[in-house]
Amino acid sequence: MNYALENARIHAERMGERKAVKQALAEHGIVAKVGHGRGTASSWIDVQILNKPEGKHINGDEPYAFCRPDCPMCAAFREQWGKAMVIARNASGRSHWTEDCICVGWA
Numbered sequence: 401m402n403y404a405l406e407n408a409r410i411h412a413e414r415m416g417e418r419k420a421v422k423q424a425l426a427e428h429g430i431v432a433k434v435g436h437g438r439g440t441a442s443s444w445i446d447v448q449i450l451n452k453p454e455g456k457h458i459n460g461d462e463p464y465a466f467c468r469p470d471c472p473m474c475a476a477f478r479e480q481w482g483k484a485m486v487i488a489r490n491a492s493g494r495s496h497w498t499e500d501c502i503c504v505g506w507a
Contacts, residue, residue: 417492421445424491430484433507447488448507453480477506 414436422434431451437444453476458468468474484504494502 417445421447421488421491424487425484428483428487430480430487432484434488437503444501444503445488445492445494447484447502447504449480449484449504450507452506453477 418434418436422432425432425434425447429451430449433448433450435446435448436442437446453473455473455476457473458471481504485502488502488504492502
């Protein structure tokens with residue numbers, strides 16, 4: 401097996417996948433950095449959303465803590481997360497078996 405050719409093929413596929421996901425997110429108003437994991441997580445798509453929802457948490461201003469179910473800021477985060485997950489899954493062409501390999505967070 402020619403590992404250099406195989407690595408080049410995998411790299412080209414991943415670049416295309418990243419580009420497609422980033423473009424699809426942008427078309428829906430989500431600005432994000434899109435990449436792949438490293439090492440054993442190299443097959444994961446990593447989406448870091450750059451445009452966070454505006455507002456404040458009910459229980460303070462912890463950026464990554466979901467404070468309460470009725471918190472409007474947390475609801476906005478959950479909505480944006482769900483939207484980004486669906487867009488990334490559809491744009492990458494991943495099936496429901498591999499959708500667990502998509503990580504969405506905020507930069």
